[in-house]
Amino acid sequence: MDFFKKSLDPIVALAIIAVLDIFLFLIVGAWTVGGGETMLAGLFVKSLVGAKEMNRIPFWHLVFKPTWAYWKIYISLGMGFGALVSAILSKEFYWRVPKHLSEWVMITIGGLLMGIGIRLSFVCNVSTFLGLTPEMNLGGYLAVSGLVIGAWVGTLVYKKILEA
Amino acid sequence: MITVYGQCAAAFVFGTTVGVLVQRSRWCNTAALRDAMLFKSYRNTKALLVAMMILTVGFTAMISIGNGNPMRFDVGINQFIGLFLFGIGMVFAGACTVSSWVKTGEGNIGALWALLFLIVGLFVSSLVWSFSFWPLAGPSMTGHANAAALQLGFADALTLQRDTGVPAVVFGVIQAGALYALYRRILRRERAALAPQGQETPISIEYAVSPSVGRPATVANPVSSARDTLSTLGE
Numbered sequence: 001m002d003f004f005k006k007s008l009d010p011i012v013a014l015a016i017i018a019v020l021d022i023f024l025f026l027i028v029g030a031w032t033v034g035g036g037e038t039m040l041a042g043l044f045v046k047s048l049v050g051a052k053e054m055n056r057i058p059f060w061h062l063v064f065k066p067t068w069a070y071w072k073i074y075i076s077l078g079m080g081f082g083a084l085v086s087a088i089l090s091k092e093f094y095w096r097v098p099k100h101l102s103e104w105v106m107i108t109i110g111g112l113l114m115g116i117g118i119r120l121s122f123v124c125n126v127s128t129f130l131g132l133t134p135e136m137n138l139g140g141y142l143a144v145s146g147l148v149i150g151a152w153v154g155t156l157v158y159k160k161i162l163e164a
Numbered sequence: 165m166i167t168v169y170g171q172c173a174a175a176f177v178f179g180t181t182v183g184v185l186v187q188r189s190r191w192c193n194t195a196a197l198r199d200a201m202l203f204k205s206y207r208n209t210k211a212l213l214v215a216m217m218i219l220t221v222g223f224t225a226m227i228s229i230g231n232g233n234p235m236r237f238d239v240g241i242n243q244f245i246g247l248f249l250f251g252i253g254m255v256f257a258g259a260c261t262v263s264s265w266v267k268t269g270e271g272n273i274g275a276l277w278a279l280l281f282l283i284v285g286l287f288v289s290s291l292v293w294s295f296s297f298w299p300l301a302g303p304s305m306t307g308h309a310n311a312a313a314l315q316l317g318f319a320d321a322l323t324l325q326r327d328t329g330v331p332a333v334v335f336g337v338i339q340a341g342a343l344y345a346l347y348r349r350i351l352r353r354e355r356a357a358l359a360p361q362g363q364e365t366p367i368s369i370e371y372a373v374s375p376s377v378g379r380p381a382t383v384a385n386p387v388s389s390a391r392d393t394l395s396t397l398g399e
């Protein structure tokens with residue numbers, strides 16, 4: 001279990017993930033997270049309001065019909081599960097709670113913006129860098145440009161907030 | 165042809181492996197961009213570039229021989245706008261989609277909160293789509309340019325191969341070469357930054373996570389003090 005006693009070089013980790021992702025690309029499609037999260041959002045709301053109400057919303061009727069038989073969901077759930085197992089085995093699992101109200105506010109705004117961004121573009125950061133761009137999709141180059149500029153603007157705003 | 169259950173099983177195995185590897189390496193896409201911009205620290209950026217190089221050659225090689233499942237949707241200005249908002253959001257939240265799941269698995273309530281509000285944002289904007297029906301989605305995608313809808317149609321390695329007759333992998337190798345040039349440039353910049361300090365090899369940042377606060381306890385790097393002022397989930 002030496003693997004869980006020391007940290008792994010991220011270059012090695014990402015190289016392994018990339019090779020596995022090529023196999024996933026052959027079977028079902030490239031690694032993506034936003035699609036699974038979109039479906040999870042639909043399933044979550046469907047469980048609250050019921051299928052009849054959900055069908056009245058065009059997006060969930062025409063674009064993403066909520067179903068558990070959508071493979072991308074299981075990538076997201078698998079990541080959470082794998083991280084949980086890894087954290088327990090490496091004795092790094094413990095509850096961490098943001099201490100300041102400002103952190104909660106920033107995380108809330110950040111989460112909302114990420115959700116709106118995914119919905120608007122139909123892609124997330126993973127499919128941008130590790131899906132669309134390696135497939136040489138023009139949308140990938142547009143998305144990378146948007147993401148880099150957005151991260152730059154976000155960093156500037158964050159710095160201003162910290163300084164204030 | 166793989167069944168739906170097989171697809172879900174393959175996705176879960178892949179996701180679990182990703183969860184373990186990202187948890188052990190503490191890789192984060194947010195840090196790959198933010199740390200490069202703020203601290204000129206490229207630990208995560210280099211890993212991202214290596215993965216992109218491997219995937220570019222791998223995907224385009226598969227496309228060249230008619231295999232694989234490339235994403236098929238209309239390219240549009242919505243991809244730029246959406247990821248611009250996403251970029252701001254991931255810096256604010258201190259985590260991207262991957263690290264949100266991984267940190268949640270480690271017991272980070274802030275990451276779980278980010279995921280919950282990501283889902284809220286997704287749902288609320290799905291209501292907006294249900295009113296505006298923009299950007300094009302699903303059956304309304306034609307694969308052709310549509311100026312009125314700010315869409316450019318399909319444009320990827322597959323269409324490039326079809327339109328030029330040149331195998332997609334040729335373009336893939338060129339793109340991988342460009343990414344490698346960027347990688348080399350980062351390595352040179354790191355060496356140049358370390359030379360005045362008399363260090364021969366790039367610094368390896370070891371993240372020893374403090375059990376009490378869940379943030380890096382020691383970062384053997386000149387940018388550590390500045391980095392510690394940024395309270396985020398992504399590290």
